[in-house]
Amino acid sequence: MNFLPLKFRWAMRDLRNRWLQVAGIACMIAIGTGLASGLQSSTQWRTASNEASIELTNMYELRARLGGDSQLPRGSIETIASGINGIEVAEERLIYESQIETDTPEGTVFVPSRVIGVDMSDNGPHVNGVIPAVGRGIEPSEFGEPVVLIERNFGVFYDIPIEGELRLGGGTDLQFVGQATSPEYFLVVEDGDVLAQANLAVLFTSLETAQILSNSPGMVNDLVATLKPGAELDEVESALLAEIEKSHPGINVVTSTRADDAAYVALTADVEGDAAVYNVLSIILFGGAAFAALNFAARIVETQRREIGTLMAMGVKPASIAVRPVLMGLQIAVLGVLFGLMIGWLISRMMATVIEDFLVVPVFSAPFQFEVFLVTAFIGLLVPIVAVLWPVYRAVRVQPVEAIKTGHLASRGGGLAPLVGRLPLPGNSVMRMPFRNLLRAPRRTVLTLIALSTVLALIFAVIGMRDSFITTLSEGNDELIGDHPDRLIVNLDGFHPTRSDVVADILANPVLKSAEAVLTVGANVRPDADRIRVGGDFAELASAADAVRHIADENSLQLSIQILDFRSELWTPTARDGSLVIDRPGIVLARKAASDLGVGVGDNVALAHPKSTDQGNYTIGSTSVEVIAIHGYPIRSVAYVDSRQAETLGLAQITNGITAIPQDGMSLHDVKRVLFETPGIATVRGFSEGFKAIRDLFEQFSAIFLVIEVVILGLTLLIAFNTANISIEERARDHATMFAFGVSVPRVLFNLAIEGLVLGAVASVIGFGLGYALLVWIFVALVPNGYPELGIVFAVNLAQVIVLLAIAIAVIALAPVLSVRKLRRMDVPSTLRVLE
């Protein structure tokens, strides 16, 4: 006889009787599959969009730029590059720094600017394409004319109109006809700051226009190239350097590759970093959901064990017995996966909306990721089926006579049960019941605790990640602005003697209440005090600073050292550890730098840095200095040295920037306006401005964090509800007996709530402990790979955690209330006589 139709009908009746539990478990699977597929989809389409954008714009593989202010006639580098075997396309550019004044909906802004002149002839540039995102491109008839394209990130940040006019430093009016993207600025990274669009207005224009604007007719200072397939990058790079040196001795050339490109690194690291975190989150959440599903499906099947025993007694084969519970597992699986895919699709859409807002790439598409959803759906289908097979396997192993016995569902008290079950407990017998119920089946309790703890751990980790990033941002911001929110830095157009007229004029400018000269130079640091072998003399300090970056290795870090007066009343770094001593050579490092170098306060580090020679030129020198303090800024590369030690480093009496605060009654904006035309000034920017873009982005992501938190909290409620629901079913006879003895429904509910409270409290403690460990692991093992420059400040908002803990416990404790109807409507006489 074919029992399958009968079993199918039976399974459908099970579904009708247990639809709430089936739906509850399905929802858990749905949340697991939904979050996993949604988050992992975003990784897929972000990677695909980035790769397609890089391919569309033909991003450079090798770049050569002339050091300092060096320039060469147009065609000279390109000709050399074209003659090198392995280079496919090479194009010259002229890049120079300036600043702009432009109108935005919130008023006029003055922002540091970078003008990039590229060969736009023949639909160029052909390397590092410039793709208009809005507006139009520059027409050939506009080559040489004051027409530019604004970099899209900057345009979006300041909500700049598609077309309009802006004013370049020096007073040149420019017409902008659109906003464009280019691979070096898919993410704007400047001086280690990611999302630096608030402080950098890149202008793309024709090479001819850039030459006119910079007053460098016919000159170039940069080359980007792509390689032929199979060409060895190192060989081509060496050949290019050698050929340029041969043709133009004395010109310093710095080469870099795509892998060195800050935007490319950030773009890749961003996706990889996020993917790693998403993977961990989704795996854990899915694991938690799967675990909970497994637990509850097992408990449902256990309630059928008597029937399974009867079937066994009737000689039905185990495989055949398994059909009915497996059909129930299938119902859970199908429902779960269907809901899950919907949730996943919603999360994926939400991520796409947020990411599209901040990631300015020419090719952005977030298609439905069939593969991801297919794999997740497969796992989502598999879990509930496995979940029911396990208890069925356990059930058919029991002797039929055991399975059909009255009271067979009562815990037999294996394992630790005999021990914990007899633990003396306070209160009367009714009060003890919730505790006894938890203790009498330690395995079941532990399984529920694991499921709850896992999801609570995730909530803690998500909150911790958000709080840590916010705290890192805030502390960084607080550290830089100190007591003056309007503190600013005036970047000079080059290195100047501190007693030069240019510097004196700026220091004395009446718009500045207080101003001090500082020097910022690139350096390389390693943990030991050995001298670093250096080679080559350079004519200019800027060239030496460039060269420093190229002697880095895996044991060293690149630094941006600011030399300033540690006794300044304007601003000094905060010494989190150590102190700002001024009587001996010392450096103040970021905590991340110290940690990565394996040094602490009192240890020595070797600095390779630009240094003046007796001949008045600059070379690279090495100085052993003591780490005197750890500062509070979270970026690894930022370091400080007292100006009294500048002489030790061979950098005395030189400045390239002035830090200042505006005069009373003047705003940062006023200062920018006044200094805009001042000779010797390249840019003026407020320290607080750099954080706005990151904060804006974070606010967008906060919505996603919130959704994730709500989803996880929902999962907690589901687990708690299912626990209560199944417990009520399992203990129906206990409850009926209590009712028979006059115990009221509220009292029974109270007991269930106490049980939930204990579960919730223990799960919260374990969950938050696990969450803490997870958070530490994310910050120690995952984040540094994606964001090596960022020294995350580990922070968890305790008040929020306590509130959340209270919510979680309350949710778990109050979940039984949702089952009050079931208790109230219980047919007590029938339940009392039910023989399970």
Add this chain to the structure above:
Amino acid sequence: MIDLAGVSKHYQVGPVTVHALDGIDMRVDEGEFVVILGASGSGKTTLLNIIGALDQPTFGTVKIGGRDFASASRSELFALRRDTVSFVFQSFNLFAGLTALENVQFGVDVAGKTNGDGARSHLEAVGLGDRIDHFPHELSGGEQQRVAIARALATENPILLADEPTGELDFRTGAQIMELLIGQATEKSAVLVVTHNREIARVADRVIELSSGRIVGDGPPQGGKAPISELRW
């Protein structure tokens, strides 16, 4: 002590109205050990449930201790069960998570009879003084039923209702249980035992026989009350 007048209980099962009880009039006084006898479906358990305030009649009055509970509120019914009646069930219905002592203590606690004999003494009274720390699954069927009786006695409620208390037990154990129950019918309390087993009815003071929801017999057992030692089944 128990006074039922014109008690009927009707169930609607689809289009059919089932008359579980139909015009029951009965009275039970203190000190009586009453057996309610009947075949399956005769309505004996429904009658017990109505007396025990687990169910309410469709018609009629149910007076317990002189008070009518036929249309009592939910909370009044709960209070009646706490203060006046106690149950012993066929399948024991012990709390699996509580030890024997705690199960009996439950009876003490819910009835709030803290001044009475302790749970331990009730267990000793049913011969389980040495099994107080055992969980139900560690006890035999007879032992579990004795714990259930001790739990019911611990409430010190005047009415003890037992639904097929020997249904899952062998003869010897069943006889022990019956002996315990008979001993509870004192001048202050009454015991009602529901059974389908005519042999058990022989030890009752009074046998109320039901058939199709009606009382078809009410009086001493046929042949007079027999001692426990004469029972055979």
